[in-house]
Amino acid sequence: MDDYLSGEEEDDYYYTSDQESLEGLDHDQSNLQPLSSSGNTAKVITKESLLAAQREDLRRVMELLTLKEHHARTLLIHHRWDVEKLFAVLVEKGKDYLFSGAGLTLVEDDPTFSPSSPMMMTCDICVEDVATHHMTRMDCGHCFCNNCWAAHFTVKITEGQSKRIRCMAYKCNAICDEDVVRSLVSETQPDLADKFDRFLIESYIEDNKMVKWCPSTPHCGNAIRVEDDELCEVECSCGFQFCFSCSYQAHSPCSCSMWELWRKKCHDESETVNWITVHTKPCPKCFKPVEKNGGCNLVTCICGQSFCWLCGGATGRDHTWSSISGHSCGRYQEDKEKQLERAKRDLYRYMHYHNRYKAHIDSSKLEDRLSDTILEKVSILEKRQLQLRDFSWVTSGLHRLFRSRRVLSYSYPFAFYMFGEELFKDEMSAEEREIKQNLFEDQQQQLEVNVEKLSKFLEEPFDQFADDKVTQIRIQVINLSVAVDTLCKTMYECIDNDLLGSLQLGIHNIAPYRTNGIERASDFISSREAAGEKCQPSNSGWNSEDTSCSPRKRPRKEGIYRNSQTTLLDLNLPADVIERK
């Protein structure tokens, strides 16, 4: 058992095995609390709740401006569903400006035009005389026959312009009343009316910067809405985790543009291509790339063609060490050599970072499989009549391991770009770069060491250990979890403040670190519904749940990672640790 503690002296950063450190955890947790509770604002919008979500914003506008729903929608579509911005325009520029800008015209009913009195009027579009009850007057005052309106709507909906169908009159900016569109189109083409409705409803997602489709493939059909900050990572109810700003997989602490570059780089293996261009020459006959493995400058391809390595031109076979007969191409070579050196160096640099990135990604895949066996161990432990009854530390430690492993793997592409020349060549002097790189790498190393230790402890066959040994492991896992969490947090802070924060270009931002991992979007419940019932224990409830319900009752058969909210554990655990003491 002492083996587990052997690393203790060399690594004073994270733990001592005595009880004092456990007491200290309470303090730690209170520090972390604001981080973990900030947010939890992302909502999953399913096909079913889409309408309710949209209606919530519509109601706010309808109530403030006493408008009909479709008018409110026209305003909101124009303002990309940003209610606050819409209200700001209203306050600053007034109602008329707001309405006319969005193509909303409200006129009082014109008493001279009454559809009930049968009268003939000429429709300016088809130039036919039509009975007035077969004509429709839009809010802007323009009146045309129903057939022409329907034909106009058909063309526009088919063109995909459902969201803003303008009046037919020349230079009239008014947006057509959606009820009129719907009723006139559905008479002859119910399919098209459905399409129109779908476009309108989906506008809430398409035209709204706070809402995005979940990028999962195959698509789960959900969209995610965030409240305050678009710079975050979320987990959809389908289990897919993604970066809300760029819709790629969650990649912090890499910035979105770094991740984009890295993804492309890994994808086209551009370094390999680079190497091939520098180290080989195409044979002038068969065009295969030929690598020179030593010797003189007369190279013979496997196809039998001889050529000059210096200029790539085809030659005969007669040559001496220094010349090829009948061929001369005096050439200034320094340039070529520099290029070669450079490509080699870049390739090694990329390989360094890529290997480490890949290693952690691979480990996390293995650990993912490990979670089942660990859960098995827990259930074995629970069957044994040990003093220790609470084994939530195992799953918590496992969560911590997954999360920090992720952070660690993405920290390598981050470092590749942060300290490379591709992005920030002129942003830092060489000395500055070196200092910063050292600072970052120290933190990265510390995190790595602790993550590996955590991994090692969790892989121990502790289900077969005696009571005291299990207790020891528990302390190690808990301490390491806290240490790793703190290290991740520090690393994000360092990136935010000292590395990216000091740059001139403000285009690199990273999603904030969350102790509890990537936020799981909760189901959307409209505020009205929610007001009606007692606040459902959503994610916000799980902290109290941890302490209130006995940990033994925790459903352990369920996979720990992608389950209902009840299995989302507080990773810091100390609350319950202290409770037990």
Add this chain to the structure above:
Amino acid sequence: MIDISRVQKELQDCEKDRDSSGIRVCPKSDNLTRLTGTIPGPIGTPYEGGTFQIDITIPEGYPFEPPKMQFSTKVWHPNISSQSGAICLDVLKDQWSPALTLKTALVSVQALLSAPEPKDPQDAVVAEQYMKNYQVFVSTARYWTQTFAKNSSLEDKVKRLVEMGFGDAQVRSAIESSGGDDNVALEKLCSG
């Protein structure tokens, strides 16, 4: 789906005030999907004195979709292609409204001749000349008008070509097959 009756009414309507507006629309085919519009060059512009012909194609969705218009007479203008005669005009694209007609669209085209928009060019070469060397632009446009859009009647054209030594019937069929363009007809006569 083409509203034939509306197109017919438009043609009648156009015919009524052709003397005052100078704008004409004539059918090219029986089904009224292909028409020819004629507009006089606006007075006070390099296009003055010219008569410009425009090929009109009525799409299926007319009048809910804009008619397709293209100059068949060669024009030197920043918003009209000197090669194809394609017109860059908002009312023929996204600003089209079903309440507009062939005649109002042709009036817009005529207005475009008086007020070029070199910042939104169809023909980059012409637009550049317009911006950098306006005088050269004016004389080129005028020369093109004189050469390609000169207002000469069919009889004038026939007479001119007959005087060159071609037979009357031969000349008439050549002019007809080249869409009324006597220069093209001459080329045909010479080559054939």
